[in-house]
Amino acid sequence: MQKLGTYYLDVALRGSRGISTSPIRMNGKSNSLFLKSTRRKKSSHEWLQRQLHDPYVKWARVEQYRCRSAFKLLEIDDKHKILSPGMNVVDCGAAPGSWTQVLVKRCNPAINDPSQPAGSIISLDIQDFLPVEGAHILAKSDITAKETQDAVLNLLQSTGVFSLDN
Numbered sequence: 001m002q003k004l005g006t007y008y009l010d011v012a013l014r015g016s017r018g019i020s021t022s023p024i025r026m027n028g029k030s031n032s033l034f035l036k037s038t039r040r041k042k043s044s045h046e047w048l049q050r051q052l053h054d055p056y057v058k059w060a061r062v063e064q065y066r067c068r069s070a071f072k073l074l075e076i077d078d079k080h081k082i083l084s085p086g087m088n089v090v091d092c093g094a095a096p097g098s099w100t101q102v103l104v105k106r107c108n109p110a111i112n113d114p115s116q117p118a119g120s121i122i123s124l125d126i127q128d129f130l131p132v133e134g135a136h137i138l139a140k141s142d143i144t145a146k147e148t149q150d151a152v153l154n155l156l157q158s159t160g161v162f163s164l165d166n
């Protein structure tokens with residue numbers, strides 16, 4: 001139960017906007033989380049409540065995905081089979097990287113399964129974000145900027161991709 005409390009705290013700290021995170025008081029017995037703030041807006045409070053009660057947020061933590069959106073891509077792929085080992089994918093607007101984590105699992109860029117073809121994943125975002133093992137990361141890169149597009153094309157060509165489908 002204490003772990004849950006830590007988890008919620010983590011979510012709150014990472015996701016909150018306009019919420020003062022100090023001082024923080026946690027009630028270990030009930031796992032209640034108190035963020036003392038004079039600036040908290042109703043919408044922030046509602047967002048926090050949703051995070052606290054969303055099973056996908058908890059599940060993302062358990063599965064070590066950076067956010068719950070991973071499950072959207074997993075569900076889409078399970079239903080429509082859009083990803084497969086050997087695919088070369090450019091993830092535009094990839095931060096914090098949960099879709100990239102799914103792409104690495106499904107497209108085999110790190111050759112975790114030697115019996116399947118190796119893909120390649122290029123993930124970029126205008127924001128900074130942490131690397132994902134198996135993917136080429138272009139952080140602080142605006143897709144509308146020519147230098148970003150050139151970097152993507154160079155990376156694609158270095159992995160043997162000379163034309164794109166969509």
Ligand SMILES: C[S@@+](CC[C@H](N)C(=O)[O-])C[C@H]1O[C@@H](n2cnc3c(N)ncnc32)[C@H](O)[C@@H]1O
Pocket residue numbers: 066067069070092093094095096097098099100124125126127141142143144
């Ligand atoms: C909804 S988030 C993507 C979440 C990601 N798919 C995941 O599951 O982790 C959209 C991202 O697009 C990025 N973005 C918006 N405009 C961009 C641009 N011109 N170039 C690169 N990234 C951009 C934002 O910074 C934001 O991180």
